Amino acid sequence: MNRYLLQRLGLLLPTLLGALSLVFVLVHLIPGDPVEVMLGETASGADKQELRRTLGLDQPLGTQYGSFLVKLAGADLGRSLYEQASVAAIIGSRLPATLELAACAMFAAILISFPLAILATVFPGGWIDRFALWFSLLGLSLPNFWLGPLLMILFSLQLGWLPVSGRGTWSHLVLPALTLGLGMAAIVTRMLRASLLQVMGEEFVRTARAKGLSETRVWLKHTLRNAMLSVTTILSLQFGSLLAGSLITETIFSWPGLGRLTIQAIQTRDYPLVQGCVLVIATSYVLVNFCTDLLYKVIDPRVSYGE
């Protein structure tokens, strides 16, 4: 396990460094003078010079990159141009809301997809199997920027059951979590169903049944566990996508999280804040994928990496 961990770490660090470098390059891609883009053409020369100094843009590119990495190591993401606070503090105040939403969306996706996929496999070719297929196909085709308004029209505006937007009680969480989680539920249903069908045809499942094991034990110990490997990959990849998907869902439901903050920062051209948000989301994504790699080994001890 230690060797496996070291090998995965060996891959993680260059990827993370590459991702950080890409975020650094992003801000330097702003066409023309980034300071002018941020402050507008009418800003005074002194203001521009001050911002240039604050952002370190008056330094050579190599120095800027080195300073960027050194600051990052100290969790210093710079200061927001408009909110008079450090980017790290602003992100820190918004991150819990996004994690709460992503976790609930994932929970909703699992709650929908697992029973559906299992029932579809238990009754192959039946109506529930056909429903599962159509659910996954439609779920994959429904973009969340349409699904969100549809749910809002039905449950908030027509039926009045749930609040339209904001954060506070559990009822505020239902619609954003469903909007964010439904696409994921569709993917997981499809993957888990296919995976279960494949595993159920394997000889070790037949052997388990022939040994006289109870059907529950065959399912829990042999079928589900072996089918989980591919589903774990999807769940982890989707968790990263949930963070990215939160950009749209949080905007629709005015959810005060990192996604909405990113969009607001983009709209106000607060580039240090945009850079910080992108950095945090990308780093989380890389780390979640890293944890998944480690989880593989726990789920299936046969997994090795180039050993």
Added chain:
Amino acid sequence: MASSLWCRIGVGLLALLAVFALLAPVLAPYDPLRQSLDHDLIAHSFEHPLGTDKLGRDILSRTMYGGRISLMVGISTVVLSLAIGLLFGSVSGYFGGWIDHALMRLVDILMAFPGILLAIAFTAVLGPGLDHVILALCLIGWTGYARLVRGEILSLREREFIQAARALGCRPKRIILRHLLPNLIPPLMIQATFGLAAAIVAEGSLSFLGLGVEPPTPSWGAMLNDGRQFLLVAPHLTTYPGLALMLTVLALNLVGDALQDRLNYRNR
């Protein structure tokens, strides 16, 4: 599912949507930019079957023209991403060594970002506009094709017909173009179909966030965003562009699934 039937339904739906989009200048009843403030937020009428928006613009015409943008962005993104992915993937897979290592690390880094986040970040930096959207989507799109092509070439290059071509003295360029590429067409067709659906949704997402096509050009994503303010009084503003987008993606997914079933079956 009976894949051939669903494939036909998907192709038929796609053809219908494509005809509406491509022939929009002929078929659309109004200029999609024509404003008529006296006729704002009409739900349905004989003159405007799908209603009008807050500026009195015809929703049917705008939805048809919006399809042109979606298809244009989707097809451009897929073609460009495919070309880049094919080039890098075949070089990486065929030559191996440090070229393969360097290219695959680059792919890893780009794939370390959730795709839409990178596209949003790029369009935020470069500014909205059709060309920037296509550029941003290509930046995230080519990596999937490169990985696929590399993987396929790695398995194909050890096959006997490639070794025979090598033994006959064929140059790498000829081996890649004449022997390897034809074998890559089926998996690439499947990937391109799903890629087209993904690109159309991504363009919609960017336009929804105000980072895609610039107003007043009609785009399904931007129309959905405009309609959000009028959900209670005019739900039709979000219904029709959303439905058009969903049907397009559904049709592409149906075709992609059917292709996957058919080509995998043939490969077995």
